[in-house]
Amino acid sequence: MTLGQRLSQGDETALEECYAVLGPLVRRHVVRLVPGHAVDDVVQLVFLEVWRSRRRFDTARGLEPWVLAIARNRAIDQLRAEARHSRRAVPLDDAARVPDTTPAVDTACDVRKALAGLPTPQRQAIMLAHYGQLTQREIADRLAVPLGTVKARTARGLHRMRDLL
Known part of the structure; x- marks a missing residue:
């Protein structure tokens, strides 16, 4: 039985193994996306969501891409949360210079x-x-x-x- 199958069936040791195997990969991915102070929090949130979402994991697909997609989503959530807390008004003159994303x-x-x-x-x-x-x-x-x-x-x-x- 694969790690993904064990995880999707609720095997807690599979979560530990998933963290041991994929934790460094997730950390490398998250480090590229969020500020250093938030990396540990985001990695923890990723594996919390992996456990909570384990029933939605499609065992026919790869575990790593699924976990990395969760990591990307949690990193984006972190960036959005930080942006909300640091928002400030932009003068209208400066608004014209804001690049279109x-x-x-x-x-x-x-x-x-x-x-x-x-x-x-x-x-x-x-x-x-x-x-x-x-x-x-x-x-x-x-x-x-x-x-x-x-x-x-x-x-x-x-x-x-x-x-x-």
């Missing part, structure tokens, strides 16, 4: 859609490389596939994403 949001949505259009092995390799900041060797070890397979999946996935975008 809409193109960046549109691009992010397009990339998300393109990723969703990839076959699972290609999407998984790209997500672990990008969101998990893993090398191709680390991805191969995690997925228990040859290094050449990871390289091929990544290359094919990126080519397909380019076509989709």
